[in-house]
Amino acid sequence: MVFKMKSLRLWLVLPLCVLLFAEVASAGQANVFIYHRFDENRYPSTNISTEIFAEQLAYLKQENYQVLSFGEVVRRIQQGESLPEKAAALCADDAYQSFADGAMPIVREYGYPITLFVNTDAVGSSGYLDWQTIKGLHAEGVGIENHTASHPYMVEMEEGESFAAWRERIKKDILKSQQAFSQQLGYQPKSIAYTFGEYSDEVIGLVKELGFESAFAQQSGVVHDKNDLFTLPRFPMGGPYATLKGFIDKLKMKPLVVLQQEPVSPLIYKENPPELLLQLETADVDMGRVNCFVQGENSCTVAAVIGRPGWYRVIAEQPLSGRRNKYTLTVPGKKGGWHWFSQPWVNAERPALQSSLDVKKGSAAAFQADVGKAGEAVTADQ
Template identity: 25%
Template sequence: MKTLLSVLIMLTAVSGAVAQEPPAASPAASPAAPDPGTAGDASGGQDAVPEARRPGRAGASVVLCYHHVEDPAKNEYTVTQADLEAQMAWLKKEGYNVVPLEKLVAAYRGQGTLPEKAVAITFDDGWRCANEKALPIFKKHGFPCTLFLYPDMVGPGKHKNSYDEYKAMLADPLVTIGGHSYSHPYLTKDGGKLKGADYTRFLQREYVQSKLQLEKKLGVPIKWLAYPYGLYDEQVARLREEAGYEAAFTVNGAANSALAGPMFLDRYMIMKSDGMKGFVRKVQSLPLELTELDPGNGALVPASRRTFSVKIVQPDVDPRSVQMTIGGKGKSTFDPTTGVARVEAAGNLSAKMHQITVQARDTKLGRFRRQCWFVRVRGAPAAPAVVREKRGKDRGAGTADSGGDEAGDDTSDRTDRGARPDRRPGKDVGGAQGQAPAEGSEEDGER
């Protein structure tokens, strides 16, 4: 079993997979152009629990995800104030439209469109540095920001904020708040030591009670969810719906296409190793328009399943460049007459999360477009790794009970998979502070 540390290191490697382009595949003709009337819920993340199809196109976007701002940045999921300032200044200089999450979500719910070069900014977990070091920079540039919180990270402590402090932040119209579970656990397991009613109560607390708690304490509706560790499956989707969230965010490391569905909106983790070059690559990444994901995003599949498919509806794609992988592996084929790409796994899949990635070169722009989604193979045995608060001594966050190999090693490109809050800011844990992995580190294409 992989340790949590090895998983976090893997996530770090995955997060850097923005720039490389793969070799061209065998020749074929171009796929058909998309039909705006059948846009549906495809974003490289179609909902496993289908939502009503909607006409129109929201517009493409990139959502950024930060975790820590510290000087110096000792942890991979930490950026310095100078780097953050430079990144925000670059967005303004280059004419990016930093939109409130409210507007972005409304567009993907079919209630408007996004401007060109749309970007949204999010900050996960609720570290004090978000208030003291990040928000002043966002406000300086007039950029809205959404903080994703979980109640176990709110309260007294050197690295935490109180509910009163969050209320003060909300007095600024540029600041909004979303939910991030109750204790930041892995929620894509089959229960492990928790069985039956006990496991149901655990899940209800993480998704439903956490939302109610934040709404009660802050006096504002909590409408959006950031999946803890960026992990999700069909069970998580049902809980998300029961709780009444209007949108949910991954950290799959991709831009959102005009066809994205609101329950699987992708984000890019911004990391220490990105530097300005990596930051720019992420912001300038291109989404790939997909429909008919089979299986859907977050689907539970048997280990014996070998073939996975999707329809590419992105115009101006070089058919020779189309590549599809599962966990960074598999035999990829593409039918230009139907626009359907397939990947065949070499053997039975292990019981964990697996990332499916599709990419293709845009013939007009000469750059790669990329999209991805996750499936879970039944049978992951370990219990959820609940983050528990250290008693008596402030560690700035909880400590993970188990970690295990939650999503195995198939994160391919996710990054919170959220940042795991079991270390103080600046405490180097060797990699990502928070996401569990999917499988295979794919360095595929420009995102």
């Protein structure tokens, strides 16, 4: 994939005199990494060599990072406790056999916590772990969490399916997996990883209804003390990103804290390219040097919204290509380092949407009309 970038200088045309929270009180964060396959070279996009994985864990130890379990990360956010300034968390999705064979000997060597998100229908199939192995991993302290039963496209309706039927199908799929965990492990997980990293307002509402306390996606980003617990980011470690340098670069990233955004859902609906409005905590960053990335032969811009201090409009110059894409913002910190935020986008063929989304789009349009054309607030350098 080709990434194009624009470095932007923000110029306010009018004089100006940081999810819904006050200013972030601490610099605590957790850089979370997601893995899939280990030493399975025939699946390059989701694979990492165990040699590089070992180097990454060695670096964590060498640099005195505190490796937290997912449960501890979530607990601290729930209870309003600060995260450490140098913290990481590790997880693997899909419960492939190579996790036990390749990753676990290295994890045991360092004694780090790690979480495995399991899609239960695949358990015992060729190339996947069986329940006996998963029970053993759980007994030795590996966190076992939910990744649905059948690994469906959670935001997509099947052909001819109504919204109500879609909702019932996804609900039954998740409940089926929860029942399997109850039968095999004696508990039901409280955290879920969205399949393919895809979620929506409707999916978030459903997992909350089913009793989950947190949910992880696959957009890159840094977890911080004020994160929305149902859109938690993770840095993928597969394919070209699965290197020691890539790991170190992501470890050094800091969060670009989003206080509010519109929309929250990554579903592309009616408008492509989608418009993203962000209220950012900007005290520690130099927004005059913000970078905007989008996948494909495309570019994106960031503009200060006139009349709304702290608000920025992000939009690509051309329609987003592919099923999954994202806007990624990186901003240099005033005290050094880089801050990161990524918004995923999903261009589903049959998106599962409530009719109320039209109202949301109308509200967003009204908001934009109120603040004026934000695009006039910046000039961009190639």
